[in-house]
Amino acid sequence: MSTLTISHYTLKHFNLQAKELMNNYLNVVNVDISDYTFASNYIWLSSSSGFYAIVNNTFCLFILTSGELSMLLPPLGEKAYTYEAMLDCFEIMNAHNSNKNYSKIEYIHENMLEGFVDYLEEGSVIFDMFKDFIIEKKLVDYIYQVDDLIDLKGDSYKSKRNEINKFKKVYENHRVEILDIAKHKEGINNLFNKWVKDRTTYMPKEEVEVFLDGIYFERFAIKRLLNDYASLDVVGMVLYIDEEIKGFTIGERINETTSSVIIEKTDFEVLGCAQFIFREFTKYLKEIYQSHYINVGDDMGFENLKKVKMSYRPYKLVPKYTIYQKQ
Numbered sequence: 001m002s003t004l005t006i007s008h009y010t011l012k013h014f015n016l017q018a019k020e021l022m023n024n025y026l027n028v029v030n031v032d033i034s035d036y037t038f039a040s041n042y043i044w045l046s047s048s049s050g051f052y053a054i055v056n057n058t059f060c061l062f063i064l065t066s067g068e069l070s071m072l073l074p075p076l077g078e079k080a081y082t083y084e085a086m087l088d089c090f091e092i093m094n095a096h097n098s099n100k101n102y103s104k105i106e107y108i109h110e111n112m113l114e115g116f117v118d119y120l121e122e123g124s125v126i127f128d129m130f131k132d133f134i135i136e137k138k139l140v141d142y143i144y145q146v147d148d149l150i151d152l153k154g155d156s157y158k159s160k161r162n163e164i165n166k167f168k169k170v171y172e173n174h175r176v177e178i179l180d181i182a183k184h185k186e187g188i189n190n191l192f193n194k195w196v197k198d199r200t201t202y203m204p205k206e207e208v209e210v211f212l213d214g215i216y217f218e219r220f221a222i223k224r225l226l227n228d229y230a231s232l233d234v235v236g237m238v239l240y241i242d243e244e245i246k247g248f249t250i251g252e253r254i255n256e257t258t259s260s261v262i263i264e265k266t267d268f269e270v271l272g273c274a275q276f277i278f279r280e281f282t283k284y285l286k287e288i289y290q291s292h293y294i295n296v297g298d299d300m301g302f303e304n305l306k307k308v309k310m311s312y313r314p315y316k317l318v319p320k321y322t323i324y325q326k327q
Helices: 016-029 038-042 079-096 146-151 155-170 181-202 205-227 273-289 303-310
Strands: 003-006 009-013 050-055 058-065 068-071 104-109 126-129 133-145 174-178 235-241 244-253 258-266 293-295 316-325
Touching: 003 079, 016 038, 016 058, 038 258, 050 079, 058 079, 068 079, 079 104, 079 316, 104 133, 133 146, 146 273, 146 293, 155 273, 174 273, 181 205, 181 235, 181 244, 181 258, 205 258, 235 273, 244 273, 258 273
Parallel strands: 068 104, 258 293
Antiparallel strands: 003 009, 009 050, 050 058, 058 068, 104 316, 126 133, 133 293, 133 316, 174 235, 235 244, 244 258
């Protein structure tokens, strides 16, 4: 199935051929949320689940899950068109779905809610929107100042500095290299397999099944990221210890001031490894993109991931919203 026809709209498969078109619309939006790039959506969508269409002069990205249609992003384009495009997209989803409950628009930046609500009250979680829709605050993106992550000044970063210094002292034979797919792909896959094995070894048994379900999608995303690396405008770094890859990270530029870290994996048993490569990659992103800020995405609702991301003292937390229909 190469297209999906709903009413008078034809939804095309979201593939590499959509990259240039989507980027043109993303340049108009210019927000700092990590979800608003081609690569961040492409790697997580299988070849059969992502669809897109131009609706009311906006780029609209849909996902088909178990036969039901929803949107991963709000319509992308000039603000003058997005409000009507959202209404049109709900009509498209409703025409296809078995129930209106499945129709929703996710990962909406608050700047794109204009037209639906006049203002968002600070601290509020759910907002009634006219008589037909509800807006719910979901996750937040963690954004840091680049120089804070590089300098690690002050008592709040003392533990990070200590972990990095211990790493460099214990593992003197370490080095970082800019990611080269031909050279590093096999080592990256080996590290990921080891990471999964180590995590399940130390994880409570009742959590393993849920973890492995999630890993299925992450493994697919990494595979797609590596296979299409040269086409995705992303950059990466690997960390060697004694000629073995012990860490890798991949990121990209979101806009003129902000870059993101799409994925990072390090050897669970090498203390300080994660802190070291994160700092080195931040330096690299600043060097090649002149970025002032680094976005490391959201915490997916995991408390342990939230603690890690908060420990780096984010400069700001950017909320992301979901729009539902009232029944």
